[in-house]
Amino acid sequence: MTPDDVTPESVTGNRANEDGVGRLLPTPQQTSLADDRQILFFSTAENPPVPGIDHRDLPARPDDSATRVRRDPQIGDWVMIAPARQERTYKPPRRMCPLCPDPSGRSSEVPADDYDVVVFENRFPSLAAAHAGSGFRLPDRPGDLMVEAPGHGRCEVVCFSSDHEGSFSGLTPERARLVVDVWSQRTDDLLARDGVEEVFCFENRGEEIGVTLTHPHGQIYAYPFRTHRTETMLRAASTHRAQTGSDLFESILAGELSSGERILVQTAHTAAFVPFAARWPAEVHIYPLRHVRRLSELTDDEADDLARVYLMVLRAYDALYGRPLPYIASWHQYRADSAEGYLHAELFSVRRSADKLKYLAGSESGRDAFVTDKTPEDVAADLREVMA
Amino acid sequence: MTPDDVTPESVTGNRANEDGVGRLLPTPQQTSLADDRQILFFSTAENPPVPGIDHRDLPARPDDSATRVRRDPQIGDWVMIAPARQERTYKPPRRMCPLCPDPSGRSSEVPADDYDVVVFENRFPSLAAAHAGSGFRLPDRPGDLMVEAPGHGRCEVVCFSSDHEGSFSGLTPERARLVVDVWSQRTDDLLARDGVEEVFCFENRGEEIGVTLTHPHGQIYAYPFRTHRTETMLRAASTHRAQTGSDLFESILAGELSSGERILVQTAHTAAFVPFAARWPAEVHIYPLRHVRRLSELTDDEADDLARVYLMVLRAYDALYGRPLPYIASWHQYRADSAEGYLHAELFSVRRSADKLKYLAGSESGRDAFVTDKTPEDVAADLREVMA
Numbered sequence: 068m069t070p071d072d073v074t075p076e077s078v079t080g081n082r083a084n085e086d087g088v089g090r091l092l093p094t095p096q097q098t099s100l101a102d103d104r105q106i107l108f109f110s111t112a113e114n115p116p117v118p119g120i121d122h123r124d125l126p127a128r129p130d131d132s133a134t135r136v137r138r139d140p141q142i143g144d145w146v147m148i149a150p151a152r153q154e155r156t157y158k159p160p161r162r163m164c165p166l167c168p169d170p171s172g173r174s175s176e177v178p179a180d181d182y183d184v185v186v187f188e189n190r191f192p193s194l195a196a197a198h199a200g201s202g203f204r205l206p207d208r209p210g211d212l213m214v215e216a217p218g219h220g221r222c223e224v225v226c227f228s229s230d231h232e233g234s235f236s237g238l239t240p241e242r243a244r245l246v247v248d249v250w251s252q253r254t255d256d257l258l259a260r261d262g263v264e265e266v267f268c269f270e271n272r273g274e275e276i277g278v279t280l281t282h283p284h285g286q287i288y289a290y291p292f293r294t295h296r297t298e299t300m301l302r303a304a305s306t307h308r309a310q311t312g313s314d315l316f317e318s319i320l321a322g323e324l325s326s327g328e329r330i331l332v333q334t335a336h337t338a339a340f341v342p343f344a345a346r347w348p349a350e351v352h353i354y355p356l357r358h359v360r361r362l363s364e365l366t367d368d369e370a371d372d373l374a375r376v377y378l379m380v381l382r383a384y385d386a387l388y389g390r391p392l393p394y395i396a397s398w399h400q401y402r403a404d405s406a407e408g409y410l411h412a413e414l415f416s417v418r419r420s421a422d423k424l425k426y427l428a429g430s431e432s433g434r435d436a437f438v439t440d441k442t443p444e445d446v447a448a449d450l451r452e453v454m455a
Numbered sequence: 456m457t458p459d460d461v462t463p464e465s466v467t468g469n470r471a472n473e474d475g476v477g478r479l480l481p482t483p484q485q486t487s488l489a490d491d492r493q494i495l496f497f498s499t500a501e502n503p504p505v506p507g508i509d510h511r512d513l514p515a516r517p518d519d520s521a522t523r524v525r526r527d528p529q530i531g532d533w534v535m536i537a538p539a540r541q542e543r544t545y546k547p548p549r550r551m552c553p554l555c556p557d558p559s560g561r562s563s564e565v566p567a568d569d570y571d572v573v574v575f576e577n578r579f580p581s582l583a584a585a586h587a588g589s590g591f592r593l594p595d596r597p598g599d600l601m602v603e604a605p606g607h608g609r610c611e612v613v614c615f616s617s618d619h620e621g622s623f624s625g626l627t628p629e630r631a632r633l634v635v636d637v638w639s640q641r642t643d644d645l646l647a648r649d650g651v652e653e654v655f656c657f658e659n660r661g662e663e664i665g666v667t668l669t670h671p672h673g674q675i676y677a678y679p680f681r682t683h684r685t686e687t688m689l690r691a692a693s694t695h696r697a698q699t700g701s702d703l704f705e706s707i708l709a710g711e712l713s714s715g716e717r718i719l720v721q722t723a724h725t726a727a728f729v730p731f732a733a734r735w736p737a738e739v740h741i742y743p744l745r746h747v748r749r750l751s752e753l754t755d756d757e758a759d760d761l762a763r764v765y766l767m768v769l770r771a772y773d774a775l776y777g778r779p780l781p782y783i784a785s786w787h788q789y790r791a792d793s794a795e796g797y798l799h800a801e802l803f804s805v806r807r808s809a810d811k812l813k814y815l816a817g818s819e820s821g822r823d824a825f826v827t828d829k830t831p832e833d834v835a836a837d838l839r840e841v842m843a
Contacts, residue, residue, distance in 0.1 A: 426665025
């Protein structure tokens, strides 16, 4: 079986209410780039994509031998080593943007006239080659202090819009909902592949956090391990359940809703708040009110509502200092059979004031102990003020 | 008892071989700044300090009500909230440098003609007011999701030299050894104070990591909690002991020494290496060969040797790209009675090549999952090449 043989779910869309899936997910139109990487076109009904042919002369698609993962014996978590990423595209001029649609198939990653949302395998991946049936599993070897393995997994790029000058916050609610559906479809597809332990949908926005391509896009990492943050959160949840009998995330959400001090918005199906112990500037968490594990479990109404609240938060971000705020938007999703976990988004910035950035210095980078110079209540008040 | 009543050890120096102390530590000359903050002058024998009087008109010294700590219910660790830090000194012109000696006592934090090493309480602290006999302890309250407490602890500034244009790497071995002794003395003093769970000596160097004062200096945080990184490392050590019967840190050091691939230097008492699963650019760990918990346990010979190796690494850093490398140097020390732990330094940079910085984007900041674009073996080869 080759990496191109994806599971049927990934190309036909998931059926509603099957395996916890709460609505019909979109079916992408799938083709391959010149080096055999997959590219998936997603669209609203009225704008079907017309994929063209990629005529570029590209080196062979990277496989999982190009990158490595090593377990850090001091911490127990995994580090990805991806030397090829040194060569990745760095702030190209606009006419060379690899994310713009290119009908000629000669100058970008997307050989097409136009697209709504397009997903393709990263040309400079940190992880590669995950597919159903690979049988891959990371070695365990307890007590072994030097464990290394192929960088098995998958890194995808998600272009939110063909408009080079656009941004996620500028999408219509319908197009934002399409992105939510794309994340849902990709998450379920990737979680079904052998050796994938966690799927992480995220967006990095802004030069201040090192973004080298300004075209609106996000990324998806399918990790062959459970990340340190997820591991820590799930351990805290299981400790909380043992101590109190309650679900940690449900309790956090209920506590924020009942206190109200840090709530930004509560709708029929969704709540957004600055968390009690926010560590980042402008940190906001968004939860669906119904406890689900993954985006694909949301009903149509819930997914629409979540997309609308997500847009509200991103628009408040850009209104905060009167110009685009650099941010990281990070989704937390879990397998259907995970003992703990609650779908939510965590968004935050590195900008701590109109003219100052938050740097991660000694206490943060050396000890994971964060210092913030604004109370979460003040952050919530500032964001509420600029919220439409 | 007031915060000024420090334990006798803090002002008289520790005696060799008492309470695990391996050598005689220096006795600082102690006085107070205009707002009652402590300032401690340390010196080599030939250069005794002459502290002057601080004539500035300063607002009252911050106490532990000025800052707060909150437990993050998602993770279980603590976040510091320090609103007064928004006002902290930001890139002052050279003549206003608060770390330069100032005999007039009117324009800097150090009212003196000169000094070798000086330590004072940070004027804009993240944590304050820790002293012996306070009886302070952070609340525990298992299951409570909104735990907040005063920001009890202490933040100190350590000036490595009175030379504004200097750097740690430019110190003589004798002066570098004095700094090691100062860290030793401060660590033992601060660990003896009620409510202090962890003492963290570190240096942030370089505008690239947000340093706002260029005068060579480091900092010390005395935390009222165990930091997340320390907690995670100690848990890994205890798991490793249960699995193998061995000490994790001894095993890591032995593994690096026997492999040799990533060793930068090994001397009579000290080893420096790039760790097997380095996550940061130019990451280097420095271990004494004898297993001790804290800097104060080192003998004279060991402390001299450690200071020399530390200087070698810092000089290699500056030689790597032919100009000062931004770095974070972070010391790991533990109480004498800690079940696990091994004194060592962890140094790393945010510069990943001559012209590129490493940004912590989605995978790192959102999931604590690091991607590096250079193998640890290549990093070690590059550093060995520029090592004196």
